[in-house]
Each structure stands twice: as C-alpha cells, then as structure tokens.
Amino acid sequence: MSSPYNEEAKHVLDRILSIEIVRVTERAAVAAARLRGLGSEKEADQAAVDAMRRELGKLTIDGTVVIGEGERDEAPMLFIGENVGTGRGSKVDIAVDPLEGTTLCAKNMPGAIATMAMAESGTLLNAPDVYMEKIAIGPGYPKELVDLDEPPAENIARLAKAKGVRPENITALVLDRPRHADLIAAVRKTGAAVALITDGDVAGVIHTSDPDSTGIDIYMGIGGAPEGVLAAAALACVGGQMQCRLVLDTEEKRQRAAKMGIKDPRKKYSIPEMVKGDCVFAATGVTDGNLLRGVKFRGNIIETETIVMRSVTGTVRRINAQHRQLEKFRLK
DSSP states (O other): OOOHHHHHHHHHHHHHHHHHHHHHHHHHHHHHHTTTTSSOHHHHHHHHHHHHHHHHTTSSEEEEEEEOSBOGGGTTSOBTTOEESOSOSEEEEEEEEEEEOHHHHHTTOTTOEEEEEEEETTOBOOOOSSEEEEEEEOSSSOTTOSOTTSOHHHHHHHHHHHHTSOGGGOEEEEEOOGGGHHHHHHHHHTTOEEEEESSOHHHHHHHTTOHHHHOOOEEEEEEEHHHHHHHHHHHHHHTOEEEEEEEOOSHHHHHHHHHTTOOOTTOOEEHHHHBOSOEEEEEEESSOOSSOOOOEEETTEEEEEEEEEETTTTEEEEEEEEEEOBTTBOOO
C-alpha cells in the first residue's frame, strides 16, 4: 500500500521530468541553430538528432520511441522502437521530431522547432512514418464540432457558427502542397481565408489553440503521422480538438501499420485515442516564428525559448533561458 509520502514523491518526479525534457529540446534546437542558413537539411537534422539522443540518454526513464524520425532500419535517426534513457525510472512512451522544419532551418526561414512529447507507457499512438489526414481546432468549442469526413465547407460553417462570426472571418492553415489544391479552393469558396505554410505542421496545429494571437482558427490537410501525434499531444494539454487518419494507401504501408498494432487502416483517431494518458509536450524555437523565438547566440551566452505543457494539469509554461558557455559548461 503506497503512503501519501510516496504518492507525493511520484508527483514531484513527474514535475521534474516535465522540466527535464526542456533541456532535451533546448540542446536539439541549439545544435540545429548552429547550421541555420547553410543549406544542408541532412546535416542540421542529424545535429538535432544527435543532441536529442544524447540528452534523452541522461534522463532517469525507461523510454521507448514510439514516434520517431524513422523505423529501425533507418538508424542513426531516433527510430521507432529505440530505447532511450538510463533504463531506470518510469516506463514512458517518447515521440520526437528533433528538427521540425528542416528546410526552414537550412534556409533560415521562420518556424523551425525542436519538439518532443513524453507520456505514460502504452498511451501514445504507435504509428508508422507515413502521411496522415488531419483537422484541428482549439479549445472552447462543443465536442466533435468538426469532422474529418465532412467537406471543408461544412466544417468552416460549423466553426463560424460556434464562434458567432461569418465564414469570411475564419482563417484555415494549410500546408502549401499540390495535393491540397482542391482543399484550398473549397475553403476559399466559402469566403474563408487560407494561410499557407511551407513546413512545420506541429506548430501549425498548435496555432489553433490561440486564434486571437495567431489568427489561425482551423488546421486542415495531409501531413506526416509523427507530426500528427506530436500535435495531438500538444492539444491534449490545452483542450483542443483533432481528428486524424493514417494514409495507408499501399499494401506495404498497411503491413507496417499492422505490425505496430493498427487493426483498422481506415480508423479515424481523436486526441484521446492518440494520447490516452498523462503527457508532457515541449518545443524549443530554432528559427524565429509565430510560436517561439529562435536560438540567439550572444557572445558567450546562448538564449532559447521553449514552451512546455502538461495534460494532467493543463499547465503551459514559456521558458526563456540563458545558457552561459563557461569553461565547465559548454552547450553543444
């Protein structure tokens, strides 16, 4: 029988971990930021991966990567199924995107971030690295207000009615891809505006959580499945809504998904089905963007900005840190 003291100790450990993962995304962001604007996506991504793997290895956790940069045969990326941490401590699921927006970083464009989520073991959707259909809105709306299977016009109309505005006052965020031509046309036909992004749909989904600040009311379209689960973890912390479906359009993809426990290839996932337990989400800016400021190098000081959220408490923290590159401590 656990004592009140042990229960309190467990909660303290949880709070410690929610801060510890900030260091993981900070290190990845700084490593990638050193390569901003140099035109090498692979080198920047690898630097972020190496830094994130190194810091994850220091955490007192028994972690398994369930959402990663690739699958086991694609190492040295943080691959799905990789064990991280010291092997001691809580068993947890890990979802990572060490550098979301590799092109953004390589070209020194806005919006590149380093991000990860940590959750209780067995509670994050274990999905293959494939495409995923997505629709997301922020908190404060009736349940199941929008639906992945409804046409864009219906979802825009429902959202506008719930907000008490006309469709012309709604802005949808969509990845700028040829596959979205029909979606973009359908949204614009309603009178709603479309904001296009070239990369970074984790940050894009998070933008829906604060439309008054970001100007984004809804996210729609097809992006990566790893980014979808990470975004769901973030929205789980602030109460938003999201529906997703894996795009398993080949037999090879369906077989990969089946090996990970996906029984219904056409299943529509809500946030509680992708993030079933307590989770912590963190993201650190690599380049300046609407969500976070990028890494700043000022003499022997490195400045970072990180957002960290926890679902069980609904807490959202912004951490502005200064890392001094002293002889005994150099942030690599």
